[in-house]
Amino acid sequence: MTRADVLITAAQLAEHLAAGRPVTVLDVRWELARPDGREAHARGHVPGAVYVSLEDELTDHTVTGRGRHPLPSGAALEASARRWGMRDGVLTVVYDDWNRAGSARAWWVLTAAGVDGVRILDGGLAAWVRAGGALESGPVTAAPGDVHLTHRDLYRGALPTLTADDAAHFGGRLLDARAPERFRGESEPVDPVAGHIPGAENAPSTGVLTADGTFRSAADLTASLGPSPGPVGAYCGSGVTAAVLVAALRAAGVEAALFPGSWSQWCADPSRPVATGA
Known part of the structure; x- marks a missing residue:
C-alpha cells in the first residue's frame, strides 16, 4: 500500500476533470460542532461534487450499542452510493474542509464496503482552492450510478476492525486519535465519561497532518509515532x-x-475500565 493508493492531489484531480476522464467527486464536509455541511457545499464546491451527509448517509443512527456513529449497512450504503453517481471501476474522490475527518470517514466506509479506487483529496477543499481550482455553487444531483458493494456488514468488511473486547485485549499499539485533554480525561465535551481505554497511546488525528492540512510523509509519520512492528x-x-x-x-x-x-x-458500558492521565 502506498500514498497514491489512498490520496490524490488537487493537481491530479484537476487533470482528471480537465481531461474529461470519469471521476465521481463527493463533498463530505462535517465538523463535530457543525455536522451538517449542506449550506457550505451550496456556497461553493468542487465542480460536479455531490454532497454526502456523514450523519445521515455514512452512519446508521438506528443501530444501538455501537457508539455515536454506527456504521451503515451495506445495502443502505450501496443505495446512497448509487444516488451519488458512483460507478463500478470509476475513480471516486472524497474531500472535506475540516481536518480530513469527513473524507477519511467516507474513504474508510466505502473501502470497507469493497469499493476500489476511493481516494482522499490531500489537503481538502483548501488545497483545491490554493491550486487555482474553480468552485461552483448550488446543489448537485448526479446521474444514478451502478456501483456494487461486495461487503454487506462493514464491521466485517474489507478493512480490519476491532470490537470492544478486541480493544480490551489488544496485543499491539492502540492509538487514541482524540485531543490530548480528552485522552487524559481533563475534558469531555461529548461523551458522558472522560478518560481513555487502558493501555492506549494518545496520537491526535491532527498530528498526522501538516500545517496546510495535507497528510505527513511516511518518514515524518514514523518519526512522530515511532515504528510499529506489531499490530x-x-x-x-x-x-x-x-x-x-x-x-x-x-x-x-x-x-x-x-x-x-x-x-x-x-x-457506555459501566463494566469497562477507564484510565486517565498521560
Missing part, C-alpha cells in the same frame, strides 16, 4: 477522526484496524 489499532470518540489515523498509516504502508464504536461505545 496497530485506532479509536477516537465515535470512529470518525480515528479513520484519519487509519488513512495516514495506510498511506505510509501500515495497516491499522479501526474500533468503529470507539470511546462512545466503550464508556
Whole structure:
C-alpha cells in the first residue's frame, strides 16, 4: 500500500476533470460542532461534487450499542452510493474542509464496503482552492450510478476492525486519535465519561497532518509515532477522526484496524475500565 493508493492531489484531480476522464467527486464536509455541511457545499464546491451527509448517509443512527456513529449497512450504503453517481471501476474522490475527518470517514466506509479506487483529496477543499481550482455553487444531483458493494456488514468488511473486547485485549499499539485533554480525561465535551481505554497511546488525528492540512510523509509519520512492528489499532470518540489515523498509516504502508464504536461505545458500558492521565 502506498500514498497514491489512498490520496490524490488537487493537481491530479484537476487533470482528471480537465481531461474529461470519469471521476465521481463527493463533498463530505462535517465538523463535530457543525455536522451538517449542506449550506457550505451550496456556497461553493468542487465542480460536479455531490454532497454526502456523514450523519445521515455514512452512519446508521438506528443501530444501538455501537457508539455515536454506527456504521451503515451495506445495502443502505450501496443505495446512497448509487444516488451519488458512483460507478463500478470509476475513480471516486472524497474531500472535506475540516481536518480530513469527513473524507477519511467516507474513504474508510466505502473501502470497507469493497469499493476500489476511493481516494482522499490531500489537503481538502483548501488545497483545491490554493491550486487555482474553480468552485461552483448550488446543489448537485448526479446521474444514478451502478456501483456494487461486495461487503454487506462493514464491521466485517474489507478493512480490519476491532470490537470492544478486541480493544480490551489488544496485543499491539492502540492509538487514541482524540485531543490530548480528552485522552487524559481533563475534558469531555461529548461523551458522558472522560478518560481513555487502558493501555492506549494518545496520537491526535491532527498530528498526522501538516500545517496546510495535507497528510505527513511516511518518514515524518514514523518519526512522530515511532515504528510499529506489531499490530496497530485506532479509536477516537465515535470512529470518525480515528479513520484519519487509519488513512495516514495506510498511506505510509501500515495497516491499522479501526474500533468503529470507539470511546462512545466503550464508556457506555459501566463494566469497562477507564484510565486517565498521560
